Amino acid sequence: MPPHTIKVKISCYNYSKLISMKRWFSTCLVIILLLGTTSLFAQNYIATLAGNGLQSYSGDGGPATNAQLSGALAVRGDAVGNIYIVDGSNYRLRKVDASTGIITTIAGNGVQGSSGDGGPAVNAAITGGAICIDHSGNIYITDSNRIRKIDATTGLINTFAGTGISGYSGDGGAAISAAFNNLCGLFADTAGNIYICDGGNNAVRKIDHLSNIITTVAGNSIASFSGDGGPAISAALNGPVAVCLDNAGNMYIADNSNRRVRKVPAATVKISTFAGTGGYGVGAGDGGPAVNAVIPSVFDIWADGAGAVFIADYVHTIRKIQGGIINTIAGNAGQGYNGDSIAAVSAQLHYPGSVYADVAGNIFIGDNWNHRIRKISTWGTISTFAGGAPMSFAGDGGPCADAELNLPMNIAVSPANDIYVSDYSNNRIRKINAAGTITTIAGGGSAVSGFGGDGGAATNATLYHPRGISLDAAGNIYFADSRNFRVRKIDAATGTISTVAGNGSSMISGDGLPATDAAIWMPSAVCVDETGNLYIAAGNTVRAISAATSIISTIAGTGGIGYSGDGGPPALATFGEIAGMCRDGNGDLYICDSRFNVVRKISFATGTINTVAGNGYVLTTIEMGNYFYSGGYSGDGGPATDAKLNVPWGIFVDPAETLYIADGSNNMIRTVTADGIIHAFAGNTIPGFNGDGGLATNARLNWPTAMCMKQGSLLIADCGNNRIRKITNPTAVNNVETTIHFSIVPNPSTGLITITTDHNTKFNTIDIYNIVGQKIFHSEEITSPLKMDISNEPTGIYIVSASYGGSSTTQKFVIAR
Structure with a gap:
């Protein structure tokens, strides 16, 4: 079969605001190596259709609170109180001066890469990740399997450790010659030794400050959980992402995929569990021993001078352990942003990925998806310390390739071949017409979050993080207004917006009532059938609204968190978190469970639910009887139900009944053909942006979230790259007779x-x-x-x-x- 070629619209080298979430999964839930065959099949070519990939970056030379930041916000401070921010999606390191509050860029030229050694750090290309600052003020930053150092005196940048080649080698030798695999966390002790979380190698390593010799100090490189009570170097870690030391030299490790914090006392060098049971839950265990608490995802840790240990829990909370007792100190109100100058425990956070406490007792939080650094004062009040300026939005009325998108979360196509995009962080629904011109059709502008506008023009309405989007036969547009806990409709004839489901309450209730009286928790996906019935994925349930009566009912999910029910009625099944949903030509529903890493199918003909892709990947059974599920990547060329997925986010079924899966944290599109075999289709597991004009399997994606078809071409919401990508006339399998194994x-x-x-x-x-x-x-x-x-x-x-x-x-x- 000949290659399918397309015209490249635009190319740009910037990453995403979703790099924060990507790092949660792809560094914490370590990428599992594929050691089986991966078929390329048809030679599908990829290009950018919409979005220029530009990030939100501004504010240098002014107050930090007026600046724009963009995702992956690691935060640390130096001895004199200056705060340093890894502005991840802008590929810069920025500094907030302790005395003036002015923000400046001190490293990175805004281009993703790893170059510029020997020159000024501000001229260098960096990818950026974790940082630490030593007692002399030198700054260390992880960068593409290297650690780079910015000299405090000269401002020059050089590679300090690592070859840049992925691997695990170098112990006992010079750090500059070592190989790392997915560097995550850094820490500098008072002597100047550098500690490193080598996430993909499941190890913590140390570089001696005098000799620059590197050694492993914790972890045996096996991704598992074992070794408590024994030497730290013999223990099994699983995706460690952060490390710190307290004033006594005791080491704490964020053992993320084991959902624990591990401790290595300086006196014994024997490892133990300091916090976490390894089980699931949100905030479970507050007020009790930290070892009995449930920590869903420990993404960063910091020990202060008063004996407290702080945890950035990626499910929107900051927790503190003092005297062995754990409590939540920020983020009890759920995900989002509900303002400043309130008690931190009443504040909303949105995927906090970093935490740091200064010597005065103030706590700084990298509030990733709110694109801010938040500060908790010593009396418990939260404020924005840096960031908070409006995010990127541009391009309306012009070519879609020149537009600025801000996390395009979902896409849909009308019968007239117009493309609709839920522009998540811009709080808009945007339309790309057949001529390629982009406009806003819903949302009030300036990325304002909130709820309002029902009964009037949709362009005057206020939205809050729109996600799933679907059209009915008449061209009416339905979308999940996720943080408003509603599903809303844009009338195709009048452009008027209205609420069709949800009363704004963040609960799950109301079955048997009119849909507008029901409570719908965080709707993520919607789809409409031929008769106008509306299906809503909300949390861990699927609900349906009858077109005839507007009454809502739950058709799948008990409301409990779990992975069960295959072969039985969907209403008795359990889910983790439903991120995506679609219908096939037979009217059956496909569901992406992003927590348990599976795709499941509801057959209305048989009244049953079954898994069609993903094995759930049970790592181990923990002490309390819960199951530990984690993502990975394997199985291409074999049965889809044996494959490992990693946060499947979106699903689409083409007319040939081929399933396309947006395998979010694997940064890939994978297909399941009619024979039940899974294949790699686009992306190569490595997050980033490149490949336009080349083979789709060689391209880099960054957290793809949705797909749809337009005139035979597959469109991909490359969410983390702020682009819509296009594969013209894709072929899921090769028609040639010869297949090589x-x-x-x-x-x-x-x-x-x-x-x-x-x-x-x-x-x-x-x-x-x-x-x-x-x-x-x-x-x-x-x-x-x-x-x-x-x-x-x-x-x-x-x-x-x-x-x-x-x-x-x-x-x-x-x-x-």
Whole structure:
């Protein structure tokens, strides 16, 4: 089958505001290496259709509260009270002066990358991640499997540790020659030693301040939970994301995927669990021993000088452990933003990813999706310390490729081929007409959050984080106004907006009542059937509104959190959190459960629910009898129900009954064909933006969230990149008769490998790439088996791409010594 080509509309090198959430999953729930075959199938090509990818960045030289920040907001301070902010999606490091409150950029030129060593830090390209500041004021920042250092005196940036190649090596040698895998957290102790969370290697490592020699101080590299009571270096961690030391030198580790904080006392160097049971829940355990508390996702930790340990819990809370007792000190009001100058416990946060306490006792929070640094004073009042200026919005009335989107969360297409986009953080619904012009059709402008406007023009209405979107046969638009706890409708004929479900209460109630009298918790997805019945995904339930009566009822989910019920009635099933939903041509519903990493199908013909993709990935059974589920990536080329997904966010079914899954934290689109086999379709697990004009499987996506079809082309909401991407005339499977399968043994290896096809045929080509995409081997017309020696290459992940007879397949292998 010939390649499908398209015209590239625009290209830009910026990441996303959703990098914060991406880091939650892709650094904390560690990317599991795919060691099976991944078929490329048809050669689908990708391009940008809408959105220029620009982020919100402004305010340098003025008060920090007037600045624009954009996601992934790590925050730390120095000895004199200056605050440093990793402005992640703007690829900059910014500083707020302690005496003036003025914000400036001190590193990063706004271009994603890792370059500029030896020059001024402000001219360098950085990707950015975690930071720490040593006692001399030098700044260290994680950057693409490197640690870079900004000299406090000269302002020059240089690589301090790491080769930039993914792997796990270097212990006992110079840190500059070490290999890391997904660096997450940094900490500088009082002596100047640097501690590193090497997340993908499930280890904490240390660089000695005198010798620059690197060693592992915790973790045995196995992603699991074990070792309490024994030496820290023999223990199993699972996606550690942050590390800190208290004044006594005791080390605390945010063992994220184990949902625990681990402690390594300086005196014994033996590890134990300091907080968390490993179970699920939100805020469970407050007022009691921290070891009995449930911590859904510990994303950052900090120990102050008074013996307290603070936890940034990514489910919108900050918790404090003092004397072994845990309590929530900020964020009890749920996710969102409800203002400042109120008690911190009454405030709303939105995915806080960082926490830091200064010597005066003030607490600083990287409030990621609110694009702010928040501050809790010593008397418990919260305020905005930096950020808070309106976010990016531009382009109405012009070409869609030049527009600025701000987390395009969902997309839909009308029969007239107009595209509708829920522009989440701009609080708008936008329309791209057939000519490619973008306009706002709902939302009041300036990214104002709130509720208002029913009964009037939708363009004058106020929305609050719109998500799912769907059209009925008449062209009326329904969307989930998620933070208003409502579903709203834009009348196709008049442009008037109204509420069709939800009373604004953040609860789940009202079955048997008119839908507008019901309480709907955080609706995420909507779809309308041919007769006008409306289906709403809300929390862990699916509810339906009868077109005939407007009465609402629950058709799936008991309201309890879990993963159960397959083979039985949907109403008796349990879910974790439903992020996406769609209908197929038979009227059946498909549901993405982002918490338990599965896609499930409700068959109305049989009245049953079943899993169609994802294995749920049960890691272990913890002490309290709960199950620990985590995401991963595996299974391409095999049954979809055996595959690992990682926060599936959106689902679409084409007329051929092929399922397209937006595998959010894997940064991929995956397909499930009619035979139940799952395939990689677009993206390559690495978050970012590139690849326009090339193969979709070689492109980088950043947290894709939704898909739809327009005139045979697949549109993708590349949410983290603030773009709509397009694959013209996609083909889910290759129509050529020859399909190539091959094996690599041993895997892992020391570099001596044998590549063998299952039919002992020839390869037309074999190419081998390292993890950063550099080709290290190429050969043509090779007879199987092929024995190779690449032991001169460093340890790490490698990709073999083999072709034969028009079919191309890739497979990953690992060099480990």
